[in-house]
Amino acid sequence: MGTVVLTMKASVIEMFLVLLVTGIHSNKEMTKKIKRLKFNVPQINCDVKAGKIINPEFIVKCPAGCQDPKYHVYGTDVYASYSSVCGAAVHSGVLDNSGGKILVRKVAGQSGYKGSYSNGVQSLSLPRWRESFIVSESKPQKGVTYPSALTYSSSKTPAAKADLWSTPTYTSSQNRPGANPGEMDFWKPGSVLLDAGFVPKEELSTQSLEPVSLGDPNCKVDLSFLIDGSSSIGKRRFRIQKQFLADIAQALDIGPAGPLMGVVQYGDNPATHFNLRTHTNSRDLKTAIEKITQRGGLANAGRAISFVTKNFFSKANGNRGGSPNVAVVLVDGWPTDKVEEASRLARESGINIFFITIEGAVENEKQYVLEPNFVNKAVCRTNGFYSFHVQSWFGLHKTLQPLVKRVCDTERLACSKTCLNSADIGFVIDGSSSVGTGNFRTVLQFVANLSKEFEISDTDTRVGAVQYTYEQRLEFGFDKYSSKADVLNAIKRVGYWSGGTSTGAAINYALEQLFQKSKPNKRKLMILITDGRSYDDVRIPALAAHLKGVITYAVGVAWAAQEELEVIATHPARDHSFFADDFDNLYQYVPRIIRNICTEFNSQPRN
Structure with missing residues (x-):
C-alpha cells in the first residue's frame, strides 16, 4: 500500500514538473512572439503623409x-x-x-x-x-x-x-476574431x-490646403523696398505705406522661381525688417509687413541707399546673382540727407534705383531741401521710367500696377548693367607661325586673365574666341559656355594652329561667326591680339566692325605695326590700342584694358 502511494505521489510530481516546464516553454515562445512583434518596423511608401x-x-x-x-x-x-x-x-x-x-x-x-x-x-x-x-x-x-x-x-x-x-x-x-494572445x-x-504595405488614399482634410506658388517666372527680380519711417510721415500715412507694400507683395506673386522681396525702413538710421530669404510667398510677406512698426527720426534716404548697396544684396541675404537687383525708395516730401552720390554707387553696383515721392516741398519749404532735383540725380534714366511723383498719399495706390510692370520688365532694367556684366566679348587671337608655342600659351593666359575680371553667365557677360592665321577657326561661341570656370577651361584647351597672318579676314570672320549672334541688349567688345603686320588690308574690315557697333581693342606684341593697331582700334585709338614689346609683358595691360572698358561704359549718357 505504501509503495502504491509513493508511486502515485511520484507520478503527480512528475506531471506537475512536465506542466511547469511546458508552461515555461510556452511563455518563452509567447515572449519571443511579443518581442518579434515589438521590433517589427512597418514600411511605408514615399507618398504617405x-x-x-x-x-x-x-x-x-x-x-x-x-x-x-x-x-x-x-x-x-x-x-x-x-x-x-x-x-x-x-x-x-x-x-x-x-x-x-x-x-x-x-x-x-x-x-x-x-x-x-x-x-x-x-x-x-x-x-x-x-x-x-x-x-x-x-x-x-x-x-x-x-x-x-x-x-x-x-x-x-x-x-x-x-x-x-x-x-x-x-x-x-481579445474580442477580434483570430486575435493572437498577447x-x-x-x-x-x-x-x-492596415498592414505595412498599404498606401492610404489622399487625406480628406477639414481645412483646405491653399496651393503655394513658386512665384511668377516672368518677373524673376531681387527687390528691396526702402520705406520712410521718419517722424514727419505720421502714423496714418505710415499705415497707407504699409498697405501699399502689402498690395505690391500680392501683385508680384512672390516665390523662389519668381520675384523675392525684402524691406528696409529708414529714419535716422536704416534697419532691415526682412531680407530676400526670409519670406518666399506673398501671404507670409503680407503678414510680416503688417507687423512693421514705425521707427521715427529724420528721413535719411541717402544713408539707407548706401546701407542697401553694402549689405542687402548679398548671397547670404538671398541674392540670386543672375536676377536683376531693384531698390524702390519711398520718400514723404524730401530726404533730410543727400542721395546723388549714394545712388551713383548703387547703380555702379548693378542696382536699379526707383524713386516714389509723395507730396513734396511747397514754396516756403524748398529752402529746407538739401539737394534740389534729387530724384533726377538719383535715378539712372531721367525719362520718367525710374521715378513716380504722387500728389497725395491717398493717390499712392495708383502707382501700384505701373511700378509692378516696370520692375518686372527685365529688358529695360538698364541700371543692373555694369561694365563687367553686360557685354559679349570676342577674342580674336593671332595663331601665326611667328608667335610660337610658348608665346601662344602666354597669349592664352592673357585672354584668361581678362576674362576673369568679368561676371560670366548666360545673362551677364558672355565670351567667345576665334583663332586665325591665313584661315580662321571658331574656338567657341558666345552661347557655348555659361560660367567663368567653363570659359577658362575652354581657353586653356585652345590648340596652337601656326600659319600666316590675315588679320583683316579674321575681323570679318569674327563679325560673322561671333558678333552676328550677339544679343541686342549686349555691348559688343572685340579684343584682338596680334604679333605682326597683316598680309591683307585691315581698314575696311575694321570700319565694318565700328559701323556695326563693335568696340574694338587692338593689342600688339613684338613685331606688330603701331599704325595698323590704331586703324583697327575704336576711336580714340589711345584708349583702345596697346603695344607690348614682349609677350611676357602682356599681363601688365590687363588692368588698363579693364579700366578703359569701364570708364567708357560709365561715361555713356544716362538717357
Missing part, C-alpha cells in the same frame, strides 16, 4: 527614391502633417535618397511653415496647419513602446479590408488597422 497616421510617435522604414518633388513637403525642421513623411526625412537630412528607418513624433500645429531647399528636396511654405511632426534617427527611447503596425485614419474602410472584417470595428484584441491593442473606434 504624416496626417494619415494616428499614432503620436512611431518608427517606420522608408523606401528609396523619396527625393522626388511629387512627394510634397511643407516646412523646415518642423513639418506640417500634410507632408510626405519620407520626403521630410530626406529634406531634414535624417535619410538620404536610399531610404531607411526613422523616428517620427507628432507635435502641435504651427502658425506658419517656412519653405527651403535642402538635400535635393524643395519644401514649400504653408500659412498654418492643424498638426506638425518632427523626424529624427530611429533610436527608440526608453519606456516608449512603438507600434509594429500603424493606425491610419480613413473616411471609409478600403474594400480589401472590408472583405476580411465585415463585422463592426473592434476595440480589443498581441498589442491597436484597434480604436472609427479606425482601421
Whole structure:
C-alpha cells in the first residue's frame, strides 16, 4: 500500500514538473512572439503623409527614391502633417535618397511653415496647419513602446479590408476574431488597422490646403523696398505705406522661381525688417509687413541707399546673382540727407534705383531741401521710367500696377548693367607661325586673365574666341559656355594652329561667326591680339566692325605695326590700342584694358 502511494505521489510530481516546464516553454515562445512583434518596423511608401497616421510617435522604414518633388513637403525642421513623411526625412537630412528607418513624433500645429531647399528636396511654405511632426534617427527611447503596425485614419474602410472584417470595428484584441494572445491593442473606434504595405488614399482634410506658388517666372527680380519711417510721415500715412507694400507683395506673386522681396525702413538710421530669404510667398510677406512698426527720426534716404548697396544684396541675404537687383525708395516730401552720390554707387553696383515721392516741398519749404532735383540725380534714366511723383498719399495706390510692370520688365532694367556684366566679348587671337608655342600659351593666359575680371553667365557677360592665321577657326561661341570656370577651361584647351597672318579676314570672320549672334541688349567688345603686320588690308574690315557697333581693342606684341593697331582700334585709338614689346609683358595691360572698358561704359549718357 505504501509503495502504491509513493508511486502515485511520484507520478503527480512528475506531471506537475512536465506542466511547469511546458508552461515555461510556452511563455518563452509567447515572449519571443511579443518581442518579434515589438521590433517589427512597418514600411511605408514615399507618398504617405504624416496626417494619415494616428499614432503620436512611431518608427517606420522608408523606401528609396523619396527625393522626388511629387512627394510634397511643407516646412523646415518642423513639418506640417500634410507632408510626405519620407520626403521630410530626406529634406531634414535624417535619410538620404536610399531610404531607411526613422523616428517620427507628432507635435502641435504651427502658425506658419517656412519653405527651403535642402538635400535635393524643395519644401514649400504653408500659412498654418492643424498638426506638425518632427523626424529624427530611429533610436527608440526608453519606456516608449512603438507600434509594429500603424493606425491610419480613413473616411471609409478600403474594400480589401472590408472583405476580411465585415463585422463592426473592434476595440480589443481579445474580442477580434483570430486575435493572437498577447498581441498589442491597436484597434480604436472609427479606425482601421492596415498592414505595412498599404498606401492610404489622399487625406480628406477639414481645412483646405491653399496651393503655394513658386512665384511668377516672368518677373524673376531681387527687390528691396526702402520705406520712410521718419517722424514727419505720421502714423496714418505710415499705415497707407504699409498697405501699399502689402498690395505690391500680392501683385508680384512672390516665390523662389519668381520675384523675392525684402524691406528696409529708414529714419535716422536704416534697419532691415526682412531680407530676400526670409519670406518666399506673398501671404507670409503680407503678414510680416503688417507687423512693421514705425521707427521715427529724420528721413535719411541717402544713408539707407548706401546701407542697401553694402549689405542687402548679398548671397547670404538671398541674392540670386543672375536676377536683376531693384531698390524702390519711398520718400514723404524730401530726404533730410543727400542721395546723388549714394545712388551713383548703387547703380555702379548693378542696382536699379526707383524713386516714389509723395507730396513734396511747397514754396516756403524748398529752402529746407538739401539737394534740389534729387530724384533726377538719383535715378539712372531721367525719362520718367525710374521715378513716380504722387500728389497725395491717398493717390499712392495708383502707382501700384505701373511700378509692378516696370520692375518686372527685365529688358529695360538698364541700371543692373555694369561694365563687367553686360557685354559679349570676342577674342580674336593671332595663331601665326611667328608667335610660337610658348608665346601662344602666354597669349592664352592673357585672354584668361581678362576674362576673369568679368561676371560670366548666360545673362551677364558672355565670351567667345576665334583663332586665325591665313584661315580662321571658331574656338567657341558666345552661347557655348555659361560660367567663368567653363570659359577658362575652354581657353586653356585652345590648340596652337601656326600659319600666316590675315588679320583683316579674321575681323570679318569674327563679325560673322561671333558678333552676328550677339544679343541686342549686349555691348559688343572685340579684343584682338596680334604679333605682326597683316598680309591683307585691315581698314575696311575694321570700319565694318565700328559701323556695326563693335568696340574694338587692338593689342600688339613684338613685331606688330603701331599704325595698323590704331586703324583697327575704336576711336580714340589711345584708349583702345596697346603695344607690348614682349609677350611676357602682356599681363601688365590687363588692368588698363579693364579700366578703359569701364570708364567708357560709365561715361555713356544716362538717357
